[in-house]
Amino acid sequence: MDLKLNSYPAPSDYFGVLWGLSGVDDLLVLEHGSTGTCSYNVVNYMIMNKQSPKGKLFSCGMDEDDVVMGREDKLKRAVEELDQTFHPKIIALVATGVTSVIGLDLDGVIEEIQPRTNAKLLSFASGGFAGDYTWGIKEVFRTLAMEVAEESKDRKPFSVNVIGPAIDSFNNVSDLAELRRLLKLLGAEVNTVFTCHTSVGGIESMASASLNLVTRDVGLEAAQILEDRFGIPYVYGLPFGIKGTVEWLEEVGERLDLYLEMGTLASELExxxxxxxxxxxxxxxxxxxxxxxxxxxxxxxxxxxxxxxxxxxxxxxxxxxxxxxxxxxxxxxxxxxxxxxxxxxxxxxxxxxxxxxxxxxxxxxxxxxxxxxxxxxxxxxxxxxxxxxxxxxxxxxxxxxxxxxxxxxxxxxxxxxxxxxxx
Amino acid sequence: MKLDDISLEGKCLRLSEVVEDVALPKTADAKYPGSHCAFRTVAGILPLIKNSYGLLLGPAICLYNAKLTVNIRSLTSDPRPNNLLFLTYSQEDIIFGFHKKVREAILEVDRRYHPEVLFLVTTCLQEIVGEDFDASIEEIQREVKAKMLVIHTDNFTCEDASPGIENVFLSLSELMEPQEAEEGSVNLLGFWTPKAKKTELVRLLGSEDIMIKNAIPSYCSPEDLSRAPGVSLNIALDHFALKLAKKMKEMFGTEYIYCERPYHPDSIELWYQKIANALGIDLDLKVADLKRETEELVTQAKGSLSGKSCVLFGQPGRTLDMAFLLSELGIELKAIMLHRLLSDDHTDAQKLLAEGIDPLVFRGDNALQTEKLLSTLRPDICVGCRDYRVLARQGIEPCMLIPSHFKLGFEATNEILRLMHREPAGFGALRYKERLLNSGAV
The missing domain is CATH 3.40.50.1980 (Nitrogenase molybdenum iron protein domain)
Structure with a gap:
């Protein structure tokens, strides 16, 4: 039995949901749980590059009566407050373990309050019991690709979405900067990064890109959904090493009908x-x-x-x-x-x-x-x-x-x- | 996100309007970060008990954050021993029961790590599901060498971490055994620092041949705790420890006094008098010397601080006495961040009001609303706020008093006075950057 003295308890799908939603502007996350759960999350954001969920993550502050009676009043009041105070485009309702145990139906709550709420309401009901954090990230990616991305009138020929990086992706700041730089060398541009420093608008307009670049396997399902819904093809993989980078650029370039000039490549290699x-x-x-x-x-x-x-x-x-x-x-x-x-x-x-x-x-x-x-x-x-x-x-x-x-x-x-x- | 959109209407009270022992008005329905939970605080205390392990039983939501907290702490000047073990509570455990797994884990811990004490800490979930751990622990106890103590931390039943902390303290009484009380010896209850025995209080008492046997829970071993009732007096320095003091009185007849840490020189003098009276010793001359030194520092500090304004965040012990100290320095107190006014705060509140000091009192557990209040009040100084970027953006001087929390008596106040003149390293650069950003440099 591994009691994790020198290791760590695997973060659950609940964390994946929070992390997957973290990089989306105009989207607020409201937990159904006690404030202690929300407050404790300061810690895990802190170890990911000293980030903070302040202004993004909220709790409805459930108490004993809510647990015993299965009440959802606090959740509804908190949604109303977020909606009217901050005017987000999306409010994501996220279950905690307690939600699952008392059996609160988040979708039922959404059905009731969506008509009087300006923000689009999304539910993430797994509550930390569905699997590890990758399960949660996949759930977020799937939901956003299905319910937020919209058909686009125009498709930008040299525009790509990067699918995969989220707050938990190690070294994502530098890696994203390098991916952007490589794409620029090729003559392509990044439409949005799904879901790092993106926005609801950025996700809505994902279909205006001509190609999706999947940087980790948790993004494959979303890429497939986007291909099925909008016909956007995708390339999966990361450019590691000189040979790997040249091959990646060739593959991306081929899909976009762009080619890296030999002079540029020579300069890079030098x-x-x-x-x-x-x-x-x-x-x-x-x-x-x-x-x-x-x-x-x-x-x-x-x-x-x-x-x-x-x-x-x-x-x-x-x-x-x-x-x-x-x-x-x-x-x-x-x-x-x-x-x-x-x-x-x-x-x-x-x-x-x-x-x-x-x-x-x-x-x-x-x-x-x-x-x-x-x-x-x-x-x-x-x-x-x-x-x-x-x-x-x-x-x-x-x-x-x-x-x-x-x-x-x-x-x-x-x-x-x-x-x-x-x- | 714009602060302008946040309304503070009806969320601020004057000190004179606050009803004792009733939580202050909540500042938001959607809260962030909200109060710490008991589980988090308990997980932070258990590493202080020597030769013990804590087996944390809960969902990954709680356990992952608990582990990271220990790791982050390990990188600081006050690391805590790595004695926390984790058993994840899954959906199957909720349906089919957790007892078997817990039993196996306990046997494994006992066999592998040989703790003298094993704390079993539950979370909200087990309390809601209603598994009776205490009964099953009694059964397993016969098979293991470690003394097992169950700590319940049902966060949803309370508004802060207090019940969990009190539960830890109370559980320690189960390790205690009747002892003959040794005259001239005391325990300090509710003071957590590895340097507890190097404080001014301990030095002063030592000079009068009073021996501090234990600072509970600061790095006490189970053996230390078993002999803890062998003192003539318990000094409860913190309201969290009061229940333990009462329990020890009930179980072993150990006398106690309750004296939360003061900050104003007059209050510290009275605090020492109370302790000296209880022990039948005379500290007056020594205390007078120390008080004089602190008063001189207060006089010096007035020169640079008088006329400034401040917002005060909750401090260990008597926050309102700290407010009185700040007012003594000539600082205008614009607001105090509290969760509730405890009955212990009544005297200090009256003292402030009698001096015509009636600051706003605000529940500071929501970051955005607190930021809004700061931007509205625009104090010169903020005592105890850790959001340096917010302070730099608003041109407010931070004053972080954590080093003073490890001290007691006049030396704590001297440290506070020192820290009030010392900007945290790097704050100047942060302020410079924020000023440029504010002026539209980017």
């Missing part, structure tokens, strides 16, 4: 394309280094590819927090030399694996890095990252600049731990 071989000496070999990658699937795939293709390493173990959408994920990772994949392992199993592999390198979340404290080269690459900020936009993992940043950082860490070259 600035950011330095290989690890150019940064090390012949006595600093990396091909014997053992690495463990512990992060969500899309990052894990990218790191594994980068490590094998560009640093000459085969990571023997990948640890994923949740099972990916792709049923062939093990084969995909296997292509890059990954021999073992663990999904949400107990702390003791992870400890045993780290002990067995005795890696030189680990990429993971704050807890992984703590468990692997004897591993010389440690790099934050996933959330939860309670001891790591990533607000500055100049530390991307993706794209040409991501390749440069990761390679340079990796070599610096190698230089700080030269013993890894000796065993």
């Amino acid at each position: 600035r950011y394309g330095f290989s690890i071989l150019e940064l090390t000496t012949p006595l600093q070999r990396c091909d014997h280094l053992r690495a463990v990658i512990s992060c969500p699937y899309d990052y894990a795939l990218g790191f594994a590819k980068l490590m094998r293709d560009e640093w000459g390493m085969n990571p023997p173990l990948v640890v994923l927090p949740t099972e990916p959408n792709d049923p062939k994920f093990e084969d995909e990772l296997g292509r890059f030399g990954v021999s073992d994949v663990l999904i949400g392992p107990d702390t003791s199993i992870l400890e045993e694996e780290v002990f067995r592999i005795d890696p030189h390198v680990i990429f993971g979340n704050s807890y992984d890095l703590h468990i692997a404290k004897e591993v010389p080269i440690k790099m934050h690459a996933a959330f939860p990252a309670f001891d790591r900020l990533y607000r500055f936009d100049g530390t991307p993992f993706v794209g040409f600049r991501g390749h440069a940043y990761l390679t340079q950082t990796f070599v610096n860490l190698l230089n700080q731990n030269p013993e890894v070259f000796r065993n």
